[in-house]
Amino acid sequence: MGGGRAVQKPIEIVVYGAEQICASCVHLPSSxxxxxxxxxxxERKFPHQPFKMTYVDIYDPPEDKEKKSFASRVIEEELFYPVVLVEGKMVGEGNPRLKVICEEMEKYGYKAP
Incomplete structure (x- = not known):
């Protein structure tokens, strides 16, 4: 096998957002x-390399303590949503950039073909 480490376990990518579009992001797509x-x-960039995608509504978060806590933070700190986290690290806010998210995933062993 080639150099670099392979994906050990599927990482989780969480997108925090809301039905209503962020006031500062009116011209952008919804969360x-x-x-x-x-x-x-x-899925196109990293085919056959599993990862978990989770959507969290900041006004109706799941009971998961971590997700609920971060959803409150998005509201309290008035972060621009959607906010994207890769394994708990914030990598995008308002208008997340695919390149930045992919670079973070590559740190976990994901490879584009």
Missing amino acids: KDTFEWLTAAL
Whole structure:
């Protein structure tokens, strides 16, 4: 096998957003649209390399303590959403860039063909 490390376990990418578009992001796609676009783009970029995509509505977060806590942070700190986290590290806010997200995934062993 080639150099670099292979994906050990599927990482989790979490997109935090809301139904309503962020006031500073009116010209951008909705959080849900961004989530769907990002999922499709990453599946194309890293085929046959599993990862978990999770969408969290900041106004209706799941019971998961970490996700609930970060959803509150998005609201309290008035972060531009959608906010994208890769394994807990914030890599995008408002208008997340695919390149930055891919670079973070590569640190976990993901490789583009």
